[in-house]
Amino acid sequence: MTKKYDTPLLDELEKGPFPSFVTEMKKAAAKNAMAADELGLLEKSFRDKVTYWKHGGIVGVRGYGGGVIGRYSELADEFPNVAHFHTVRVNQPAGLFYTSETMRFFCDLWDKYGSGLTNFHGSTGDIILLGTVTDNLEPLATILSMNGFDLGGSGSAMRTPSCCVGPARCEWSMIDTLDITYDLTQEFQDELHRPAFPYKYKIKVVGCPIDCNAAIARADCSIIGTWKGPIEIDQDRVRDYAKKGMNIQEEIVNLCPGKCITWDGNNLTINNDDCRHCMHCIAKLAGALKPTPPFGATILIGAKAPFVIGATLSWVVVPFMEMKPPYQEIKDLHRKWWEWWSEYGKNRERIGELILRRGMREFLEISELEPAPEMVKEPRRDPFFFWKEGDLEGKPWEKWLK
Amino acid sequence: MPYVIPDVVDVKQRKTDIGPPHYKNFLPPVIQKNYGDWKTHEILTPGLMVHIANSGDKIWTVRVASPRLLSTDTLREIADIADKYCDGYFRFTTRNNLEFLVSDESKVNPLIEELKAKKYMIGGIGPRVSNVVHTQGWIHCHSAAVDASALVKCLLDDLADYFTTKETPNKVRLAVACCTNMCGAVHCSDIAIVGIHTKIPRIEHERFKDLCELPTTMAACPTAAIIPDPAKKSIKLKEEKCMYCGNCFSVCPALPIKDAENDGVAIVVGGKVGNLRTPPKFSKLAVPYLPNNPPRWPEVTKAVRKIFDAYVAGAKKHERVGEWIDRIGWEKFFDVTGIPFTWQHIDDWTYTFETLRTTAQIKWVKK
Numbered sequence: 001m002t003k004k005y006d007t008p009l010l011d012e013l014e015k016g017p018f019p020s021f022v023t024e025m026k027k028a029a030a031k032n033a034m035a036a037d038e039l040g041l042l043e044k045s046f047r048d049k050v051t052y053w054k055h056g057g058i059v060g061v062r063g064y065g066g067g068v069i070g071r072y073s074e075l076a077d078e079f080p081n082v083a084h085f086h087t088v089r090v091n092q093p094a095g096l097f098y099t100s101e102t103m104r105f106f107c108d109l110w111d112k113y114g115s116g117l118t119n120f121h122g123s124t125g126d127i128i129l130l131g132t133v134t135d136n137l138e139p140l141a142t143i144l145s146m147n148g149f150d151l152g153g154s155g156s157a158m159r160t161p162s163c164c165v166g167p168a169r170c171e172w173s174m175i176d177t178l179d180i181t182y183d184l185t186q187e188f189q190d191e192l193h194r195p196a197f198p199y200k201y202k203i204k205v206v207g208c209p210i211d212c213n214a215a216i217a218r219a220d221c222s223i224i225g226t227w228k229g230p231i232e233i234d235q236d237r238v239r240d241y242a243k244k245g246m247n248i249q250e251e252i253v254n255l256c257p258g259k260c261i262t263w264d265g266n267n268l269t270i271n272n273d274d275c276r277h278c279m280h281c282i283a284k285l286a287g288a289l290k291p292t293p294p295f296g297a298t299i300l301i302g303a304k305a306p307f308v309i310g311a312t313l314s315w316v317v318v319p320f321m322e323m324k325p326p327y328q329e330i331k332d333l334h335r336k337w338w339e340w341w342s343e344y345g346k347n348r349e350r351i352g353e354l355i356l357r358r359g360m361r362e363f364l365e366i367s368e369l370e371p372a373p374e375m376v377k378e379p380r381r382d383p384f385f386f387w388k389e390g391d392l393e394g395k396p397w398e399k400w401l402k
Numbered sequence: 403m404p405y406v407i408p409d410v411v412d413v414k415q416r417k418t419d420i421g422p423p424h425y426k427n428f429l430p431p432v433i434q435k436n437y438g439d440w441k442t443h444e445i446l447t448p449g450l451m452v453h454i455a456n457s458g459d460k461i462w463t464v465r466v467a468s469p470r471l472l473s474t475d476t477l478r479e480i481a482d483i484a485d486k487y488c489d490g491y492f493r494f495t496t497r498n499n500l501e502f503l504v505s506d507e508s509k510v511n512p513l514i515e516e517l518k519a520k521k522y523m524i525g526g527i528g529p530r531v532s533n534v535v536h537t538q539g540w541i542h543c544h545s546a547a548v549d550a551s552a553l554v555k556c557l558l559d560d561l562a563d564y565f566t567t568k569e570t571p572n573k574v575r576l577a578v579a580c581c582t583n584m585c586g587a588v589h590c591s592d593i594a595i596v597g598i599h600t601k602i603p604r605i606e607h608e609r610f611k612d613l614c615e616l617p618t619t620m621a622a623c624p625t626a627a628i629i630p631d632p633a634k635k636s637i638k639l640k641e642e643k644c645m646y647c648g649n650c651f652s653v654c655p656a657l658p659i660k661d662a663e664n665d666g667v668a669i670v671v672g673g674k675v676g677n678l679r680t681p682p683k684f685s686k687l688a689v690p691y692l693p694n695n696p697p698r699w700p701e702v703t704k705a706v707r708k709i710f711d712a713y714v715a716g717a718k719k720h721e722r723v724g725e726w727i728d729r730i731g732w733e734k735f736f737d738v739t740g741i742p743f744t745w746q747h748i749d750d751w752t753y754t755f756e757t758l759r760t761t762a763q764i765k766w767v768k769k
Contacts, residue, residue, distance in 0.1 A: 009697040013552055016559030017523055017566075019469045021541075021551040027473040035473075038541070045540035045549065046696040049662040053544040055655035063418045071542060087542060091421060097428035100481035100490035105405035107474035107481075112407065116474045120494050123535060123586040130471070130542060142416040147405045148423040164496060167438035168429060169453050169461065169503075176438065178425045189419035209677035213496045216682050217590035217675045255679050255720060280678040284720070287442030305584040307649050308624050310752045313590070313682055347618060348653075 004029070005040035009047060028116035034131050035115045037081035041073060059086055059134050061141040064193040067151030068137055084133040085115070088140060089126040089152035091160050091185065094178040095168050096121065105147060113140050123218070124202060125162030126152035150189075156348075157195035161185050163205040164212040172282065173207025174225035174295035175323040180205045183327055188334070197338065198345030198354075208291075209279045215300075215314070220351050221337075222300040222314040223323070223330070229292030230272040231281070237288035238268045252281050296322045299330065301337075301363075302352025312352050317367065319374035333367055340366045361386075430491040432461050432505045448567055449524035450510070462504040464513055467523040467533055467558070467565060470498040471541070471551055479520075487513035497533040497575075499526050525566040529573055532565065534558060535587040536578040539597075545648055546580035547597030547665040548694055553578045556703045557595075561710065571717035571726070574710065575674070582647050590673040592723035593709055594685050595702060598668050599646035602639060603659040611635040614654035622649040624751070645751075666693045667702055671709060672724030683724045688739070690746035705741075712738045730765075737767035 013022045025042070028035035045052055057070025069087040076083035106127070110116055115131030122128045132140065141151060152160035161184050164170070166177030184203060185192065191201075204219035206212055208226065215222035242248050248263045260274035261281060270281070282289045299321055300314030321329055337351060340363070345354045355363045364371060373379075426434065436455035443453040452462050484492040484502060487509040493501050502517075504510050517524055526532040534557060537543065539550030557576055564570060577591040581598075588594040611634075619637060620628045627643035628650060636656075648659045669692070673685030688709060692701045709723075716738060717726035727735045736743050749757040 012697045013555050016555065017562040018555055018558035019467055019523060020555060021469040021471040022555075024469060024471050024473040024476060027475040042540055042549075046552070049665065049694045049696060050660045051540045051544060051546045053540075053542065055544050055651070055658075061416075063416075069542075071544070085542070093422050093428050094425040095428075096494040096496075097425060097433075098492055098494075099428055100484045100492075101405065102428065103477050103481040103484075105407070107477050108405075108407055111474050118472050118474070118477065119470050119498075120468065120472055120477075120500075121470075121498060123537070138413045138416075139411040142411050142413045143407055145417040145420055146408075146415060148420065150418075150420045150422060162496075165493075167440075168425075168433050169440065169463070171440035171442055171453070173438070182422070182425055186421045189421055192421075193419060211675045211677065211682075214587050214590060214675040217587060217673075251720060257679055276677075278677045278679055280720075283678060286444075305589060306582060306624075307647070307652075308622065310624075311584070311589040311684060313684070347621065 004036045005043060007039060007043040010039065010043050025117065032111070032116040033081045034085070035117055037079040038085065038115060038117065038131060041075060041079045041082055044075070044078075053085075057086065059137060061137050061151070064141075064151060065195045066154035066157050066193065067141075069154060070134075082131070085131045086134065086137065088114070088129040088132060088137070089122065089154060089160065090129060090144060091150050091152040092121055092125050092127050092162070094163055094181040094185075095165055096125075097168065109140070109143060113143075122152075124152070124159050126160050151193065153192045153200075155195040156197045156199050157193070157201070158188050158191040158197070159200055159202045160192065161203040161205065162213060164207055166205075166207045170207060171286075172210065172279070172291070174227050174291060175205070175207055175223070175297050177205045177207045177225070179325065180223065180323060180327060180330075183325065184331070187327075187331055191338070197342060199348045199350050201338070201341075201351060205297075209277060209298075210283060215303075217303050217313055219303055219314065220301065221334070222303060224298045224300065225323075226277050226296065226298050226320065227291035228294045228296070228320060231270050231275065232290040232292050233268055233270065234288050234290075235267055238285060239266070241285055241288060246284075252284060255280055294322070296320050299333070302350075302355060304350045304352050308348075309353050309356065312356075314352075316375045317364075317369065319372060336367055337363075428491070428493075430461065430489065430503050430505055432459050433503070435459065436461075445528045447524075448527055448530060448565075450514070451527055460507070462507065462510045464502040464504065464510070464517065464524065465495070465526050466500050466502070466517060467526060468494070468498055468500045469551065469555070470533075470536065483513070483516065483520075487516075495533075497526075497535055499533045523562065523566060529569050529571065530564050531558070531561045531570065531574050531576065534576040534578055535591070537580045537585045539580040543580060545583065545652055547582075547599055547648070547660065548580050548595075548667050549696065550578045550580045552697055553595055553667075553699055553702065556699050557706055560703050560707055570714055572720050572722045574713070574723065576706075582649075583652070587675070588670065588673075589684055590675045590682060591685055592671065592673065592713075593706055594670050594673065595667050595706070596670065598666060598691065599648055599659050599661060600664045600666065600691065601646060601659070601661050602641055602644045603646075603648070603651055603657040605637060605639060606656040606658070607631075607634045607636040609656035610637065610654065613656050619650050619654045619657070622653045623647075624649065662694075666691050667699075668692075669702070669705055669709070672727050674722050674724050679720070680722075680725055680728070685724075687747055688735075689741055690744055708741075709739050733765050733767050 059070035117130040119128035163177035163181040166173040202219040204215035205223040260271040299318035303314040534554040536550040577594040579588040669689035670685035
């Protein structure tokens with residue numbers, strides 16, 4: 001195919017050391033008419049400083065209510081091959097591992113049915129096949145399913161769960177993040193493919209509090225691996241770090257948020273009762289310190305971006321949960337949460353917003369969970385609290401004052 | 403697993419609700435064998451690490467930058483390289499980098515040599531800059547106030563040394579979101595860029611009644627600036643309450659807000675998601691507005707660099723950007739970066755009180 005459009009502005013972005021997305025688009029444009037028009041359209045956006053995609057777009061495949069993001073160009077006359085430019089979300093393998101054979105399958109498929117442009121990966125985790133026409137959607141979904149792949153989520157549904165690399169290649173993973181992600185994705189296929197919620201719902205799973213998948217910031221339910229046992233110390237290895245120039249006092253002891261580590265120049269001691277499980281000492285002294293069982297996860301709820309009430313980070317609902325197959329406890333909790341949210345959630349209200357609107361008490365009660373100090377940064381500071389019939393019946397103070 | 407792409411597709415053959423394939427199909431044998439049984443790891447160079455299992459087995463990982471938007475040509479090249487050095491195994495990271503997984507130590511250096519020859523950018527491991535989590539921008543989104551891929555390219559061209567070689571006090575996570583929906587990780591990154599509008603939406607009254615739902619549109623507004631206009635079967639906008647978030651456009655196509663001259667970006671700083679040392683933090687506003695200036699956005703690149711350099715110069719080892727600012731104080735942050743403090747920096751929405759300074763503890767930066 002000969003060069004279709006001049007792209008002087010985009011050409012500038014082929015210079016410099018970081019791999020260029022423009023080069024990628026040009027590679028695809030050399031053999032694909034859709035990609036060629038996409039490049040032309042983008043150059044026009046760069047010239048005019050606005051997007052040229054029409055609002056919205058509702059397309060999909062039979063049986064499902066999501067998985068495809070419809071997109072139409074405002075400039076279909078000028079760039080006819082991107083009149084339709086839909087995105088297909090494909091559920092990624094947990095941990096984002098691939099084989100060359102699998103990747104060539106995606107390439108063959110996308111050269112035949114799409115623009116030849118992809119994203120590895122979308123922020124939620126999906127493989128993003130970028131740009132196809134409506135008529136290709138049914139065959140695409142069919143071929144994907146024949147080869148063991150399914151669509152990911154979109155719309156007011158459970159979105160595609162994702163995780164960190166976990167036990168596949170990390171010594172710190174205290175839960176099987178890949179297995180939990182795979183298991184929950186399979187368990188909730190219906191909730192993923194057929195939107196039935198007030199709004200979107202995301203699950204992210206990480207193996208430890210370092211949170212390499214940003215679960216606490218990007219998932220309505222954040223499952224974060226943690227431990228309850230003492231931190232095991234290999235003193236020889238700690239001394240090695242000191243010998244190699246690490247200032248243990250400055251870099252480890254002084255930065256411990258629990259102020260529970262001491263170093264006498266020869267031995268490191270940790271008062272595990274005061275450990276906040278932040279991972280700093282373990283991460284910086286790799287190979288010398290090791291968390292020990294019991295292992296499990298902290299379950300947090302509610303993270304979301306700013307719309308509508310402001311950005312939230314997830315907050316603690318279950319301080320420690322064992323995470324063993326078939327992960328029944330977390331599945332049961334989800335069913336309770338979703339039933340409550342579906343009943344009371346307003347249109348486009350995230351579950352975190354609903355909890356803040358109706359109160360943690362109601363949320364914990366429908367979850368059949370008791371209040372615990374681990375759930376709060378601090379107790380409330382005003383005296384405006386509600387009482388329910390029965391709260392004082394058991395005279396809870398008597399037990400405490402005994 | 404043999405893959406098939408039939409010439410003629412019988413859509414009745416489609417299976418539903420099968421979910422993704424099992425992850426074990428894609429794990430290198432050495433990972434399958436040592437799954438969940440790793441002892442430790444070492445970072446050997448900025449782009450190479452080795453994980454050592456309790457069994458003594460090892461796997462080497464070579465990390466390279468990816469623009470996230472990839473053509474099938476490049477994906478095929480990656481597959482070929484993986485076949486040559488990694489028995490076909492590779493993965494992507496949660497920041498969209500590419501990782502080659504090498505089980506045979508003798509293939510590590512030849513792999514790195516080939517990657518260098520092919521101009522791959524190797525690095526991103528350890529205390530440095532890694533890839534930029536970003537969004538669709540003008541490439542695929544209707545609500546983008548800025549392009550995303552281009553900003554990423556500009557930022558990482560400028561900071562390339564910090565990806566491939568130089569160290570920072572701790573990781574510096576960069577992110578770009580092309581509108582205030584903030585898809586991705588802008589609200590919790592060390593230095594991040596978000597596309598913003600600065601003018602109110604236009605109301606296309608004729609289209610409103612055909613295309614939009616009044617209650618949904620009203621409910622989408624964080625400041626309740628939208629009220630019904632029954633006469634026109636449309637809406638009225640209380641202009642003084644509108645802060646141009648664009649959420650009404652997300653639910654109603656008749657309220658376009660894109661504006662070539664007045665759209666631009668804000669820069670936020672100090673967010674983190676990890677729990678190490680200090681709890682996770684939101685990013686906070688550093689620069690309220692910079693203009694869209696394609697293709698290189700020089701004002702944005704320069705501003706990010708100023709903040710970045712001030713952090714590298716001023717932070718202690720292991721301090722993230724947010725931890726550094728917490729230690730030095732915001733008045734000092736604005737002083738050392740030279741960023742002008744404006745009306746827009748003072749919160750006037752939900753969290754105002756939480757963000758005001760209820761103490762006499764102040765540093766005198768203006769002497």
